[in-house]
Amino acid sequence: MNRTNTFDLVPQSETTEEILVRVLDASASLWNQLTYDRRQRFFDGESVWECDGYYDEYVDVLSGATTQQIARVNDTAWRSFFELLDDPAYDPSPPGYWGNRDEGRNLHTYIRDDSYTIRWNERSRLEIRIGMDLKDEYGFGMYERLRLPVRGNPKWRGDSGRLEIRYDSVEETYRVHQSTTVEEIETSESNGSEAAALDLGANVLVACTTTSGEQYLYNGQTPFEQFRETTNRIADAQAKLPDEQHTSQRIKRLYRTRSRRRDHAVNALLRDLVERLDAASMTTIYHGDLTGVLGEYWSVEANFKARSFWAHQQCIDRLESVCEEFGIDVEAISEAWTSQTCPECGERERTHRHRETLTCPCGFEGHADLVASKALLEQATNTTVRPTARPVRFQWDDHQWHPVEGTIVTPNE
Ligand SMILES: [Zn+2]
Known part of the structure; x- marks a missing residue:
């Protein structure tokens, strides 16, 4: 899987920043010359691949590796252009310039995977290769690299690919994107990869336990009440229909309203939860399959909620699509027992x-859904999970899920 780490460079002196700017500006200059030359050739009907001769001009500033890397990215941009040109569905433009005449060149470069190193620790730093002229001018040793302190932490660990460095003029920072190839997450014995398990319930919509010991409860009371209220109105409207008629515009509208409000609450819940889990560096989310959701130990009421409120598969699909945005894997596991x-x-x-309380003859008493999500997580990761804090309870206010003060876990209703 390819992932991107993003972090910022914080040059610790004016000289360091000056060297960095010269590297970025020379890169943009190379890109623009190559692009200009190729565009001329393209519009004259000549081959764009005949362009070279830029190597010598930039190698002493950028280093050979970076000069080649920028030429290679430019090649790729042209290749994509030609591919699209052959496709009647597109009307592509040839690759453009980094910057313009009025605002100057964009400060931008690409660094090959073997031309930099990053050390991650409390004083993280990036070191990049620079050309001989810059080394001479600024008194660098033969093999010395430009050293740039880094602000931020890698989200992904894996095989490092090329770097892209770009000056963000809005935030006034040098932003780095590092492409990284990460291994598929293994389910058990995984070191350093954090995971979470979800229990989808009736009264509590989602109970969640993470390997780092956090627990979350999303309370379903408000959305359920709304759902039930609309269900009652549908029943009323149906009772008033003439004998031959099975539905009406009003009933259809009520069904739509009911689904829309439920989807709004559920989608907001999943997004709130996934953002929270992503911020806590979770890489995998486990959820139970259906066997546990419709257990016979539930009341008729709970089954009504589970069957009609929770469009279970739809909810899982939604969970997967939100997780995909964040690069989090989703896996179903059996939640029997x-x-x-x-x-x-x-x-x-x-x-x-x-209701929500599980009691045992041994004296244990706890929140059944949290117990379930914790058990699910332990089963999936083959580890023991110890909750580190009191569970956080979330309530729906028709717009967003927000944590409730005094997160005491008691059976409600
Ligand atoms: Zn027990």
Whole structure:
């Protein structure tokens, strides 16, 4: 999987920044010359691949590797252009310039994977190769590289690919994008990859436990009440229909309203949760399959909620698409027994669930959905998870999910 690490460079002196700017500006100059030359040839009907001779001009500033790297990225841009040109569905323009006459060149470069090193620690730094002229001018040693302090942390660890450095004039910072190839996340024995498990429930929409010990509860009461209220209005409207008629515009509208409000709450929930998990560096999210959701230990009421409110598969699809945006893997695992097993003694048969509370003859009493998400996580990662803080409870206010003060876990309703 290819992922991108993003961080900023913080040159520690004016001289360092000056050298960096010269590298970025020379890169843009090379790009623009090559682009100008190729555009001329293209419009004259000549081959754009005949262009070279720029190497000598830039190698002593940029180093050979960076000069080649920029030429290669330019080649790729032209190749993509020609591919699109052959496709009748597109009307592409030839590659453009980095910057313009009025505002000057964009400060921008690409650094090949073997031309830089990054050390990640409390004083992280990037070192890049520069050309001999710059080394002479600024008194660098033969093999010395330009050293640039880094602000930020890598989100992904893996095989490092090329770097792109670009001056962001809005934020006034030198931003780096590092392409990284990460291995597929293994389910068990994974070191350093954090995971979370979700239990999709009836009263609590989602209970979540993470390998770093956080627990979240998204309370379904408000969205359920809205859902039920609209369901009652649908029933009323149906009762008033003439004998031959099965539906009406009003009923259809009520169904649409009911779905739209539910989808709004569920989508906002998934986004809130995934953003939270992404910020906590989670790389995998496990969710239970359906077997546990429609367990027979539930009341008729709970089953109504689970079956009609939760469009389960739709919700999982949505979860997957939000996670894809964040590069988080989603995996389904069997959640048989997870909601009924006592986390203290392992008892399954004699535990008792009343609403949200799971009790065991051994004396254990806890929130059933949290117990389930924790058990699911332990099963999936083959580890023991210890909650580090009290669970955070979230409430829906029709616009967003927000944490509720005094996050005491008690059965509600
Ligand atoms: Zn027990």
